[in-house]
């Protein structure tokens with residue numbers, strides 16, 4: 001009997017997984033586009049449709065890259081290139097991450113052109129669009145090279161427990177990024193942020209800030225590119241680097257009482273430890289990924305049947321990086337579910353510390369200016385949306401003030 005005969009057709013199973021995952025997501029996107037066509041009109045429908053299509057195209061390109069790398073011989077080719085070179089593991093992982101990061105940069109510039117410029121009124125200079133799109137590439141590639149080398153060293157030192165150390169290192173990286181990195185939307189100079197300067201608003205918010213134990217320095221105002229209509233708020237960083245960022249458009253649009261309600265929602269994220277819990281969830285998912293990789297590495301035949309190459313730690317790590325779109329498909333619904341739960345918790349906090357009706361009117365204004373539909377296709381939303389729809393949030397907030 002020939003070697004491998006009767007064994008699982010691993011390559012065919014992987015190809016089928018990619019195909020089923022992709023078809024399922026295209027089907028979900030089509031559902032959402034149909035929903036927008038039925039329930040919305042004008043800018044909301046057009047913007048929402050383009051948004052879904054950009055995501056679907058980006059996802060298809062990610063899957064095509066993953067198929068080329070794994071089944072199409074990309075990793076075997078990279079292994080040949082990096083063989084006998086120093087830092088082969090770091091080089092291979094960085095090469096795979098570089099290819100994914102370039103696709104992501106294309107998606108980001110597409111988003112800026114097709115959404116921010118066409119629908120949201122932004123007029124950023126071309127240099128800023130490109131800088132914004134390319135900004136994440138060098139740090140991603142550098143971190144991938146360091147992580148690849150570190151993981152390969154761990155595999156060499158402790159082949160049975162390396163994945164625990166890798167998960168620990170991943171967590172340290174996640175915490176350091178959350179601690180130090182400002183809001184990622186600031187990358188590439190599309191958005192600048194400054195201190196809250198409006199003396200009237202500062203005076204109005206002072207009691208609220210004092211009540212929540214925030215100093216005025218922890219509130220930042222994000223200045224978007226010229227013409228930008230979109231408005232939003234978020235909480236980022238941790239500890240000393242924690243900040244609530246409000247866009248200048250949000251401050252201009254909302255009444256001071258509404259700004260206060262939005263601020264209470266963001267403080268709710270902080271008080272309910274959402275930055276830390278989000279990190280813990282992501283660390284948990286990553287640990288599961290490392291454990292699965294360690295398990296797979298005990299079966300080298302799996303690898304050769306997919307890639308047609310004898311595996312080394314470097315090629316295993318590169319394959320894991322290449323398969324990340326598939327794992328993202330599997331984990332997105334879980335992560336989105338966690339995030340929606342956090343939004344409800346932050347709304348509950350805001351409803352206890354500000355007038356829920358003011359938060360509702362703020363959400364209405366924000367959805368109108370952002371051209372966001374008040375609801376979405378239920379299956380699509382369950383799978384992708386990290387924020388509950390306004391209809392769901394309003395329903396929950398309405399229960400609070402009717403009590």
Ligand SMILES: [Zn+2]
Pocket residue numbers: 265266269343346
């Ligand atoms: Zn929120």
